[in-house]
Amino acid sequence: MISAQQVSLRLNGREILHQVDLTARPGEVTVLLGPNGSGKTTLFLCLSAQLTAERGAIFLGEQDLRRLSRRQLARRLATVPQEHHPVFPYLVRDLVLLGRLPRLGFFAQPRGADRRVVEDILELLGLTDLADKPYTRISGGERQLALIGRCLAQEPEILLLDEPTSHLDLRNQVMVLKLLKNLATTQKLTVLLTLHDPNLALLFADRVVLLEAGRVLAQGLPEDVVNPENIKKLYGLDMEMISQGARRLLYPRLS
Amino acid sequence: MKSRGLWVWLLSLAPAPVFVLALHVGAYPISLTELWQALTPGSGVPEQLRAVILQVRLPRIVLALLVGMALSLAGATLQAVFRNPLVDAYILGLSAGAAFGCAVSVAFLPAWPVQICAFACALLAAMLTFGLARTRAEVPTLSLILAGIVVSALFTALVSLIKFLVDPHKLASIVFWLMGSLSLADWHTVMKALPWIAAGALALWLSRWRLNALSMGDQEAKSLGVEVGRERGFFLLAAALMVAAAVSVSGIIGWVGLMIPHLVRMLVGPDHRRVIPLSMTLGAAFLMLSDTLARTVTGGEIPVGIITTVCGAPFFIYLLKRGGQESWKL
Known part of the structure; x- marks a missing residue:
């Protein structure tokens, strides 16, 4: 479990996060929704100790x-970054192996x-056939899987993913999200990720947290939180x- | 992909034949039989011949091996730490820094071992270059190279200043040594460089896997449990140590550190668990070979730095032309 309590942060005098409370539990997929610039990435950087919160604490x-x-x-929490710029074309196998680093001594x-x-892990992710390929020469979806594989090799309790679907086509988006959901249920992982699409959140999330201008607008079950009123507050769009049955679909009203 | 295993063997064994070849050829050619006899005591080989082998040729070859290893390892390390395949100790100004340190030491601190001052200045140069190139958390490829040029120029100017200030006797020794040559090698020189280069190489050998993590960039390395600042410092220290020792005995020899790790990566892939050991062996073999050419191609001696540059410059151009499609982009 990971929780933020009253986390506030200012960067260059601008308040990016304001008293953010958030909890993600083991066995659940928690989705963070919010427009660009709402502080999602900053919050993730705080949660992974890349930035230190000014006030409040993270547990x-x-x-x-x-x-x-x-x-x-690094033995308890693993992150998939939003942008990954490869320099050296490591083999997929060697990339995943790097996740063992925090489990071993310096030398x-x-x-x-x-x-x-x-x-x-390669087998679990269906990457066995790509294991000996440079990870720079596989598709975006496959690379995302390889980076998730590196995280799993850390054997963490918590998995943080910043927009894991942003550069993927629909098929790969669904593939990655299904995998994450599966990992949460079968391995009791705490999975916390950011998404842009409220409908994907409705489909895959166990809990949803809405972030607006550095404040938590609402959090709870997807069916309680992801509704036209809240999404309008987030994105300023009139939604239908x-x-x-139990399925819902949100879409913007065009006229 | 299959050929990688073969390359691993070829590259690890490369120094051996080059070593023998280097002993064999020279102003005074020595046959393999004579070589063998000279190395086994009491075989009736003329003393003069034995002296040529043991006191002249052997220390020089060993020194070439050590310096080649040091420059190539430093290059591989700097490329990983700065996530930039286009750099080495020469381009980033570490060599010029070390040269300045040596010059200061020769001119003003005759009682100290030259390597101490060289090491301090090489490290200073590395930190200056890094500090200049860094914008927030990023170190862009081009600014790193430009910062290296600036730092190099600064230290080269300072060396000239020292040349201007010292007395003519010391000036001669500084100028000769700066040309980048192994012609002054004797066992004494070898022993001066050996402990430093061995210490640096051992440190890198043991921690070589961690270079893979550092080469992922600061943020990702941190998420893999790496204390980035401290580890970068550790690797820069090891690189500076080896460069300082190399420069202090052989002057500035460029391009080895850029070319060799690149070749190794092309042949066996980028994993530093392989790149580090094989850069060591190929670097050693390359400099032994270059130095053998330097002392045999013409009647006299060519500074070995000229040979490495003649090989390195076209290689660099080739990399620039090929850039973007392969392992890196500018």
């Missing part, structure tokens, strides 16, 4: 984030046990909703 379970070293943190080299963990 992993019972433990204050500030009391953990980078190494300790250690990965051993057989680490390689076995990696092989299992259609329901069929």
